Amino acid sequence: MMTKEECTEVVLQARGAAKHYRTAAGEVRAVADADLSIAEGEFVAIMGPSGSGKTTLLSMLGALESPTKGAVLLRGRDLSRLRSRELASLRRFELGFIFQSFYLVDHLTAFENIRFPLGFNDQLKPAARDARAVELLEMVGLADRADHFPRQLSGGEQQRVAIARAMANEPAVILADEPTGNLDRHSGDEIMRALEDLNQSLRQTLVVVTHDENVARRARRLILLEDGSVVADREIGGQSTVER
Ligand SMILES: Nc1ncnc2c1ncn2[C@@H]1O[C@H](COP(=O)(O)OP(=O)(O)O)[C@@H](O)[C@H]1O
Ligand SMILES: [Mg+2]
Numbered sequence: 001m002m003t004k005e006e007c008t009e010v011v012l013q014a015r016g017a018a019k020h021y022r023t024a025a026g027e028v029r030a031v032a033d034a035d036l037s038i039a040e041g042e043f044v045a046i047m048g049p050s051g052s053g054k055t056t057l058l059s060m061l062g063a064l065e066s067p068t069k070g071a072v073l074l075r076g077r078d079l080s081r082l083r084s085r086e087l088a089s090l091r092r093f094e095l096g097f098i099f100q101s102f103y104l105v106d107h108l109t110a111f112e113n114i115r116f117p118l119g120f121n122d123q124l125k126p127a128a129r130d131a132r133a134v135e136l137l138e139m140v141g142l143a144d145r146a147d148h149f150p151r152q153l154s155g156g157e158q159q160r161v162a163i164a165r166a167m168a169n170e171p172a173v174i175l176a177d178e179p180t181g182n183l184d185r186h187s188g189d190e191i192m193r194a195l196e197d198l199n200q201s202l203r204q205t206l207v208v209v210t211h212d213e214n215v216a217r218r219a220r221r222l223i224l225l226e227d228g229s230v231v232a233d234r235e236i237g238g239q240s241t242v243e244r
Contacts, residue, residue: 014073016035043206102162110149121168172204
């Protein structure tokens with residue numbers, strides 16, 4: 001019998017990936033040897049108590065932090081062996097990040113925030129970049145907010161701009177760190193619906209860190225962290241319990 005890893009392509013893999021920090025108070029083991037394979041098109045939720053290593057693990061998977069020990073591989077390529085130029089390109093084109101506090105550029109409009117990462121995309125001519133930014137705004141339901149600055153948008157709208165920005169160059173993987181953490185329930189549902197749609201329609205691989213059961217329930221797989229260790233990793237229902 002073929003295992004899941006043999007029949008679907010593995011996009012991201014952690015092999016004994018650990019992250020230790022030296023602090024004045026001693027060594028902090030933020031993540032202990034993590035072994036994970038994430039296949040193309042998966043929707044994975046990562047849960048665990050505060051301080052259990054969720055952000056650190058996600059940062060290693062997304063090439064924002066390098067492991068102290070072990071390795072992280074993107075499509076079989078060891079991230080720690082890449083040159084800085086290759087890493088920059090990978091962060092621009094293959095990985096999309098969504099953070100709890102959005103991190104939009106204050107002095108750029110919604111359109112400009114989304115257009116920005118497209119500026120690095122040599123495969124598109126300037127006019128095509130503009131068109132793509134408009135398409136992305138439409139995708140997240142903000143076509144009529146194109147000229148609004150972040151401060152003129154609600155939290156949910158800002159997060160939708162951040163999703164569109166993360167999607168701009170069609171990355172293979174979207175990594176989201178508590179994307180609904182600063183939102184009310186209604187906006188949070190909207191964000192998760194937007195992410196789910198991307199996962200289902202574009203087969204976008206989605207890894208979402210959350211401490212919200214309602215968010216996690218939508219995933220197909222749940223990884224639990226405790227004290228920096230993966231203590232559970234299992235398939236779950238992937239049902240949206242929220243009324244549409
Ligand atoms: N840059 C750092 N330096 C020292 N300790 C850190 C650093 N980043 C995270 N930690 C510690 O590592 C542990 C895991 O942190 P984190 O990954 O942010 O957890 P979570 O996202 O689950 O709340 C915590 O004990 C935290 O204090
Ligand atoms: Mg965190």
